[in-house]
Amino acid sequence: MEIGYFTMPSHPPECGLKEGQEWDLQVLRWLDEFGYQEAWIGEHHTAPWEPHPAPDLILAQAFRETKNIRLGPGGFLLPYHHPAELANRVAMLDHLSDGRLNFGIAASGLPSDWAMFNVDGMSGQNREMTREALEIILRLWSEPAPFTHKGKYWTVTKPDVMFDFLKPHIKPVQAPHPPIGVAGLSKNSDTLKLAGERGFIPMSLNLNPAYVSSHWDSVEAGAAKSGRTPSRSDWRLVREVFVAETDEEAWRLSSGDMMGRMMGEYFLPLLGHFGFKDYLKHAPDVPDSDVTVDYCAKRNWIIGSPATVTEKIEKIWHEVGGFGTLCVFGFDYKHKPEAWHNSLRLLKQEVLPRLRHLNAGLTKAA
Numbered sequence: 327m328e329i330g331y332f333t334m335p336s337h338p339p340e341c342g343l344k345e346g347q348e349w350d351l352q353v354l355r356w357l358d359e360f361g362y363q364e365a366w367i368g369e370h371h372t373a374p375w376e377p378h379p380a381p382d383l384i385l386a387q388a389f390r391e392t393k394n395i396r397l398g399p400g401g402f403l404l405p406y407h408h409p410a411e412l413a414n415r416v417a418m419l420d421h422l423s424d425g426r427l428n429f430g431i432a433a434s435g436l437p438s439d440w441a442m443f444n445v446d447g448m449s450g451q452n453r454e455m456t457r458e459a460l461e462i463i464l465r466l467w468s469e470p471a472p473f474t475h476k477g478k479y480w481t482v483t484k485p486d487v488m489f490d491f492l493k494p495h496i497k498p499v500q501a502p503h504p505p506i507g508v509a510g511l512s513k514n515s516d517t518l519k520l521a522g523e524r525g526f527i528p529m530s531l532n533l534n535p536a537y538v539s540s541h542w543d544s545v546e547a548g549a550a551k552s553g554r555t556p557s558r559s560d561w562r563l564v565r566e567v568f569v570a571e572t573d574e575e576a577w578r579l580s581s582g583d584m585m586g587r588m589m590g591e592y593f594l595p596l597l598g599h600f601g602f603k604d605y606l607k608h609a610p611d612v613p614d615s616d617v618t619v620d621y622c623a624k625r626n627w628i629i630g631s632p633a634t635v636t637e638k639i640e641k642i643w644h645e646v647g648g649f650g651t652l653c654v655f656g657f658d659y660k661h662k663p664e665a666w667h668n669s670l671r672l673l674k675q676e677v678l679p680r681l682r683h684l685n686a687g688l689t690k691a692a
Contacts (some may be wrong), residue, residue, distance in 0.1 A: 327643070327684045329673060331357050331365040331528070332400055332564045333656025335384075336588055340451040343657065346377060349660040350384055351391060356667055360393035360674040363651060365509065366400025366430050366529075368412035373439035375592040380418055384646040389423045397423065400529070401430030401507065405445045410482050413496075414509070416670040417467065420498040428527070431460060433517060435600075438576040453516050455479050460506075466494070468505050507562070510603070513537070515544045522548025522556050529562040531606040531653050534626055538563065538616050539646040559650035559685075563642070566627040567654045569672040579665050581623040584657050590619045632676035638675070 331353070338345035350367070357365055367381035380382065381399040381460060388397055420427040423652035433456040434440065438445040445455065458477045465475065465484070472486040487493045498504055507527035510518035521528035522545035530541045542561065548554045566585060570576035580586065594617065597603050603617045604610065623629060626640045639652060641679050653671065 327639075327651075327681045328363040329649045329678055330363045330562065330564075330651050330653040330655040331656055333365070334368040334370065334376040335378055335656055335658075336375060338339070338584075338587070339377075341377075343377060345467070345660075346658065347384060347387075347398075350362075351376075351388055352654075352660075353656065353664070353666070353670075354384075354388045354397065355391055355396070355476075356670055358395040360608060360670060362395055362427060362670075362674065364396040364398070364653075366398055366428070366653065368400050368437065369403050369432075370436060371403075371442055375588060385419060385427070385611060386422055389419075389426065389536040392514045394426075396426045396428050397592075398428030398504070398507065399430045401432040401509065403439070404431055404435040404459040405434055405452045406439070406443050407459065408457075409459040409480055410466060412459070413463040416504070417496045417498045418465070420500055420504050423556050423590055425499050427500070427501075427504045428507055430507040430509070430529075431456065432509055435511065450516075456517075457520070464503065467497055509564075510541055510544065511602070513540055513605075514550070515541060518544035519548035519551075521545055522550075522554065523552045525552075525554055525556075527560055527562060528556075529564060529653070532564050532566055532626070534608060537605050542647060550628075557650075558648045561649040562651045562653050563646070564648050564653045564655050565642075566629070567635065567652070567669070567673060568627070568629040568679060569635050569669045571630060571631060576631065576669075577623065577661070578627045579669075580627065580629045581619055583662065583665075584659055585627075586619045586623070588657060589622060594619065594622070608662075616687055632672050632680075636677050636680045639681060640684065648684070 335350045354365055367384050368376060369381050370376040371379045385397050425613060433452040437447060445452050452567055454498050458479055462475050462480060462482050474483045485495055489613055505527055508517045508521045509529040509531055511531045518528050518541050528545045530538045545556050561570060568576050568580035570579055603614045606617050606622060606626060627637055643649060
């Protein structure tokens, strides 16, 4: 098993944008120093608790301040970008990374973002646009001959040489392209089916383990369409994690601090508006009103001493049938940086060595 990091990035609404970015960069430096495998940075446009609209602005800085960790958007919201422009920008970012870039993509799930960009997410237009944009991007990177793509949402031409020297020339440094990751939330997730179909990295967002286990079914369903055999070692699970010296201290610093505040003020109300609280319940008959911060902390979060966290991760690993990388869900602890630093350190140095025997590559499909 490996560990990584996934951040929206989350900051309280009173936090300045530059102030938030400085915190995110500090965390990425810590992750690199501790030897974390990877980190993913989200993109959002209309959520004050998820305030960053351009993950590549963080990544371009972070690649200069880190040495080994792989970094990527988690992900670029493809409906909101012209595919040709994004293909060139991502390829350039891959060069700046010296080949450490992961290319995360997403279809966008915030109705307020849909409204800003005039995308009809309720009909699934965002998912259609994501598939079409990705097809164009991959063609621009892989097809040497000129072509014109005339799709439902974009017309893009890869032109032939003009005036003997003008031509498309920007390609990623990683061949044929950076590893592509896609995140899924809902049951029978279309994006996770896409991951299985195309051999991309599947990422399951922070939900009840019993619910997440169904996500691998989506990956396998997609893989069956293209004759692929997916590996659970590629599967990332994003979870809320806080490690401290004792269970009591971990509870106080998580549920009783910024993790609890963000969940209570933003994430749980947001999931409630979407009707997604079912995804957090350990049993379907649990009332929505019972799905509180403390409920999630007890039932879903991975918090406690190193011994407790080790036990919880191993239990989840077996419940879902095995996975390759646990990605810590990022929170803003710049008011208590030493606590977040210590949690990340304990996870890598005290917990991970106790989980090395968990090999998803040897796991049969559950």
